[in-house]
Amino acid sequence: MTTIVSVRRNGIVALGGDGQVTMGQSTILKGNAIKVRKIFHNKVIAGFAGSTADAFTLLDLFEKKLEEHQGVLERASISLAKLWRSDRALRKLEAILIVADKNDSLMITGTGDVVRMDDDILATGSGGNYPLASARTLIQKTASSPVDTFITTLNLSSNTPICPQLP
Numbered sequence: 032m033t034t035i036v037s038v039r040r041n042g043i044v045a046l047g048g049d050g051q052v053t054m055g056q057s058t059i060l061k062g063n064a065i066k067v068r069k070i071f072h073n074k075v076i077a078g079f080a081g082s083t084a085d086a087f088t089l090l091d092l093f094e095k096k097l098e099e100h101q102g103v104l105e106r107a108s109i110s111l112a113k114l115w116r117s118d119r120a121l122r123k124l125e126a127i128l129i130v131a132d133k134n135d136s137l138m139i140t141g142t143g144d145v146v147r148m149d150d151d152i153l154a155t156g157s158g159g160n161y162p163l164a165s166a167r168t169l170i171q172k173t174a175s176s177p178v179d180t181f182i183t184t185l186n187l188s189s190n191t192p193i194c195p196q197l198p
Contacts, residue, residue: 033066034158035078036184037129037136038166038177039151044131045181046076049158049188052083071097074132075104080156081126089115089126093139104132108145116143127155161188 033053037046052061066086067078071094079086092114096107108130115121121141128139138146138153146153152170154163162184169180 033080034156036162037153038180040177043177045177046131070094077130085124086126104135108137112143112145129153158188
């Protein structure tokens with residue numbers, strides 16, 4: 032599994048992951064995988080945790096939903112969640128997506144959830160709760176930028192942050 036974190040503050044979002052690829056629950060195969068992609072004309076950042084093949088299938092579908100909904104992140108996310116939940120084949124896919132554009136940050140799950148957090152901090156993956164807690168603390172207690180918060184947060188739980196960002 033991997034850890035994906037998104038931090039938004041003052042109109043800037045940082046979204047990235049620790050790059051870990053594991054086999055089973057404890058064997059780390061690789062530490063520098065890029066599980067974050069810029070999509071939809073580089074206007075959306077999408078990160079994923081879970082099965083890589085499943086996530087790429089979902090990212091392809093999500094990009095089609097963005098095209099279908101003229102780039103409106105929330106509408107495309109809800110549309111993907113409905114399809115993911117209702118389609119027999121897609122229902123078996125095991126991944127979680129975190130997506131962000133210049134206005135919104137959302138988590139999309141296979142259970143039909145599209146989540147926007149009140150504090151604009153999202154995390155998922157096998158280690159997601161630790162960076163979620165540290166990012167929330169840093170945002171509340173410091174004036175750190177989203178990028179600095181993201182890097183500090185991931186460094187607390189891993190050693191290989193990979194971070195594209197949107198202005």
